[in-house]
Amino acid sequence: MDYQIYFVPTPIGNLEDMTLRAINTLKKVDLIACEDTRESKKLLDFYEINKPLTSYHKFNEQAKSEELIKKANEGVTIGVISDQGMPGMSDPGEILIKKCIDNDISYTILPGPSSILTALIGSGQDMTTFTFYGFIGKKSKEKNELYEKLKNEDKTSIIFDSVHNLPKTIEDFKKIFPERKLTIARELTKKFEEYKTYTIKDINPEEITLKGEFVLILEGKKADESADISYFDGKIKEMIRDGKSTKEIVKEIKKESSFSKNEIYEYVINFE
Secondary structure, rough: OOOOEOOOOOOOOHHOOOOOOHHHHHHHHEEEEEEHHHHHHHHHHHOOOOOOOEEOOOOOOHHHHHHHHHHHHOOOOEEOOOOEEEEEEHHHHHOHHHHHOOOOOEEEEEEOOHHHHHHHHOOOOOOOOEEEEEOOOOOOHHHHHHHHHHHHOOOOEHHHHHHHHHHHHHHHHHHHHHOOOEEEEEEOOOHHHHHHHHEEHHOOOOHHOOOOOEEEOOOOOOOOOOHHEEEEHHHHHHHHOOOOOHHHHHHHHOOOOOOOOOHHHHHHHOOO
16 A cells, blocks of 8 residues: 555665665655754665655654645645654654544554664563653753652653763662662674673762763662652762751651651651
């Protein structure tokens, strides 16, 4: 069956991960919508795909989606790609798919590379159920909202993070869930690919190579995670070292546990 719009995944690192179907599809469409035309041209040149390109990114996604629907209605066949991975997953695509549905435009999604599943499988962590949270926000409000979800998430969590933000993320994680496991997956499918799994409290950020793209696989909340107040020993020790008052420590632990203020206070003043 022929379609009007094809959503085509592209390699997340290694150019050889394109499927035959993806290559043949991009060779037969009339137009390729891509996140960054300069970046996409490297891949297209590698496979000798010479088609007209149009820019389709998060800053023009709404208007461009309407334009692509119009072209599809005029009989133009379109391939949609992002810089790396699956269109629509933290990349442009979702709005266009919704418009395809609303306008009765035929479309299909080609299977292919995904950093989300690649990192999850490579982590060796629980794959029975999992949640994808996308990129960690840059603003404090966004971060705090995400951390609150992660704190109570009992499923494995998949998170994207940038090289510049990762040290701060690790610092935050140490305060919130120091006993959980975290897999840091880096440079997936490339020459310097790495999977490293740690207990969060033991991570030394200076030992992490801060280069490339990162996917974080965070262990879900354990049933007894905060059942024993000693779970917070690492956090209490760090807050004492940072010069926090007993009142501040009690307030912070109270936010993250079901213990009473008196229970926490007694534990903190006797903490060694």
